Amino acid sequence: MLYALKIATRYLTASKAQTALLVLGVAVGVFIFIFMSALIGGLAEFILSRTVGDISHITIEAEDPDPAILIAPEGQLLSVIEKGRARAAILSDAATFIPLIEAVPGVKAVSPQITGAGFMMRGSLVSQVTVKGVEPGRESAILNLDSYLTQGSARVGSGLVVLGERLADDLTLRLGQTVRLQSSAGVSTVLTLSGIYKTGNGMMDGSSIFVSLSTARTLFSLPQGVTRIEIKLTDLNAADDTALRIRALTGLDAVPWTDGAEQLMEALNAQAQTGYFLKSFALITIVIGVASALLLSTYRRRPEIGIMRAMGAGRGFVIFVFVTQGALVGLMGGLVGAGLGYLALLPFPSREAFRSGTLPMDITQGSYGLAITLTVIGAILASILPARAAARVDPVTAIGQ
Amino acid sequence: MSALLQVSDLVKTYGTGGAATHVLRGLSLELVAGEMAALLGPSGSGKSTLLTILGTLMQPTSGRYSMLGQDLVVADEADLTTFRNLHIGFVFQFHNLLPDFTALENVIFPTAVREGRETASARARGRDLLTRMGLADRINFPSANLSGGQKQRVAVARALMNQPELVLADEPTGNLDRESAAQVMELIAEINRDEGTTFLISTHDEKIAALCRRQIVVGDGVVTG
Numbered sequence: 001m002l003y004a005l006k007i008a009t010r011y012l013t014a015s016k017a018q019t020a021l022l023v024l025g026v027a028v029g030v031f032i033f034i035f036m037s038a039l040i041g042g043l044a045e046f047i048l049s050r051t052v053g054d055i056s057h058i059t060i061e062a063e064d065p066d067p068a069i070l071i072a073p074e075g076q077l078l079s080v081i082e083k084g085r086a087r088a089a090i091l092s093d094a095a096t097f098i099p100l101i102e103a104v105p106g107v108k109a110v111s112p113q114i115t116g117a118g119f120m121m122r123g124s125l126v127s128q129v130t131v132k133g134v135e136p137g138r139e140s141a142i143l144n145l146d147s148y149l150t151q152g153s154a155r156v157g158s159g160l161v162v163l164g165e166r167l168a169d170d171l172t173l174r175l176g177q178t179v180r181l182q183s184s185a186g187v188s189t190v191l192t193l194s195g196i197y198k199t200g201n202g203m204m205d206g207s208s209i210f211v212s213l214s215t216a217r218t219l220f221s222l223p224q225g226v227t228r229i230e231i232k233l234t235d236l237n238a239a240d241d242t243a244l245r246i247r248a249l250t251g252l253d254a255v256p257w258t259d260g261a262e263q264l265m266e267a268l269n270a271q272a273q274t275g276y277f278l279k280s281f282a283l284i285t286i287v288i289g290v291a292s293a294l295l296l297s298t299y300r301r302r303p304e305i306g307i308m309r310a311m312g313a314g315r316g317f318v319i320f321v322f323v324t325q326g327a328l329v330g331l332m333g334g335l336v337g338a339g340l341g342y343l344a345l346l347p348f349p350s351r352e353a354f355r356s357g358t359l360p361m362d363i364t365q366g367s368y369g370l371a372i373t374l375t376v377i378g379a380i381l382a383s384i385l386p387a388r389a390a391a392r393v394d395p396v397t398a399i400g401q
Numbered sequence: 402m403s404a405l406l407q408v409s410d411l412v413k414t415y416g417t418g419g420a421a422t423h424v425l426r427g428l429s430l431e432l433v434a435g436e437m438a439a440l441l442g443p444s445g446s447g448k449s450t451l452l453t454i455l456g457t458l459m460q461p462t463s464g465r466y467s468m469l470g471q472d473l474v475v476a477d478e479a480d481l482t483t484f485r486n487l488h489i490g491f492v493f494q495f496h497n498l499l500p501d502f503t504a505l506e507n508v509i510f511p512t513a514v515r516e517g518r519e520t521a522s523a524r525a526r527g528r529d530l531l532t533r534m535g536l537a538d539r540i541n542f543p544s545a546n547l548s549g550g551q552k553q554r555v556a557v558a559r560a561l562m563n564q565p566e567l568v569l570a571d572e573p574t575g576n577l578d579r580e581s582a583a584q585v586m587e588l589i590a591e592i593n594r595d596e597g598t599t600f601l602i603s604t605h606d607e608k609i610a611a612l613c614r615r616q617i618v619v620g621d622g623v624v625t626g
Binding site for chain 1: 482
């Protein structure tokens with residue numbers, strides 16, 4: 001079939017302007033396909049990084065033990081006085097599991113924490129807060145505290161606290177000033193403000209405070225263990241699979257971020273579906289363009305097809321010539337379109353540098369190979385109809401034209 | 402001499418019912434290998450239809466046609482395509498070359514399409530044929546740039562490329578000036594004489610017919626003389 005390839009190539013090069021226009025048309029379709037892929041993929045990446053990028057991708061929390069069942073002896077009344085119990089359930093073997101979890105592929109960071117509720121008081125000002133006790137040095141393991149810091153340091157040493165800008169305003173706190181914190185366990189301590197952050201999330205900035213793990217132990221009367229382990233992954237889309245692995249490895253109830261994020265997933269899926277539609281339309285445009293151009297070519301070359309048939313060229317040969325033209329147009333258009341798409345995406349910031357106000361185009365999600373493959377397949381399919389029309393040309397009629 | 406092809410009771414009717422046109426009405430004919438015959442007759446007598454059927458480009462409505470012992474009425478299209486490629490050459494009135502190809506590429510087409518590529522031996526034979534046709538200096542010329550006479554000589558070379566037993570020529574000089582027409586007929590006569598290739602030439606020109614050893618006259622769909 002080398003000879004059919006030669007004829008197909010000759011036909012394409014014989015009408016350079018027409019072929020160039022056809023290739024350009026296909027390239028534009030591929031360009032749109034790639035541009036849409038990069039935009040939809042980048043947008044999904046952007047939304048995910050903004051919504052779940054700073055939260056734990058997998059969380060392990062201690063489960064509350066089931067209460068004891070007390071059965072009163074026959075004929076007697078059992079009176080139970082429940083002691084006030086603010087003590088949270090703990091993961092007592094956390095220290096054993098953390099190295100195991102850190103060794104799981106795809107795990108980027110692990111943060112053992114003691115969390116709980118409390119009140120922050122300064123003079124007559126009181127705010128309810130969520131206390132996060134983290135290991136010094138792991139403050140930015142989950143929420144990138146360093147990147148959100150507006151004043152001071154993110155380090156949470158003994159007796160230090162890092163809190164949000166809104167909370168600092170509420171309590172009229174400045175860096176270096178002290179504040180009293182009382183935990184839900186009734187323990188209170190005085191802390192020095194060492195850092196102020198601003199994430200842009202009002203809830204977070206107004207109520208979350210970070211202290212050292214040792215401070216939290218004191219506040220919540222937990223001499224050992226932790227209440228929660230937060231895990232960050234290199235690929236947040238791998239959370240479901242990784243959570244399963246951690247569960248199998250440790251026996252702990254590892255919960256991926258996707259649990260309870262159905263609405264977000266639905267929104268992302270809807271966005272992806274929109275992208276598929278747009279890309280499909282681009283492909284359909286390519287197919288129609290190639291088919292119409294080749295049909296015109298078939299009509300124009302009817303006498304030549306008749307001659308070829310008279311000289312002994314079978315129908316299969318004629319079909320191959322025209323399908324090869326379609327494939328070549330698809331390949332050239334695909335390569336040109338992919339090249340143009342790549343060049344057009346180069347000026348956009350990389351996915352790590354997405355920022356508000358710019359199109360979150362992700363050059364790595366251009367689906368270049370897929371675009372070229374689908375274009376070639378589409379162009380081949382588009383050329384089948386013209387090719388069959390060419391193969392049906394009656395040599396007697398065609399030669400007489 | 403043995404019969405190269407035999408046609409008997411050939412009927413070709415276009416259309417059906419009241420619109421039916423009977424072009425061939427039971428035509429019978431035999432061509433002997435090595436013949437050079439002229440096919441004469443007025444317009445509409447059925448000459449072109451007969452050549453088309455003999456060239457396996459069209460099937461008759463009824464009748465028998467065999468060539469080289471092969472029944473060509475019952476053969477399927479793929480077999481007919483192969484048979485045509487191997488055993489029949491065509492020279493048309495309007496040369497009908499592939500315009501985007503060179504003279505050499507046009508000549509070797511029948512071999513290349515069969516072998517799936519342009520072989521060195523095919524190119525060598527193509528060059529020999531073009532040299533024999535007096536076109537040694539036009540071998541790699543785009544066919545679109547050749548004169549009418551040159552194009553027709555390329556068409557003759559192409560018809561001979563696969564060394565067919567039969568060459569069907571439909572008014573091969575009808576579109577040429579007197580000098581070019583004489584050149585083409587000389588070449589045909591030379592090849593017929595030297596290689597024994599059978600030629601059946603449809604023509605209106607008495608002078609061209611006179612160059613052939615046999616004249617077959619067709620009238621009203623049958624051989625009349």
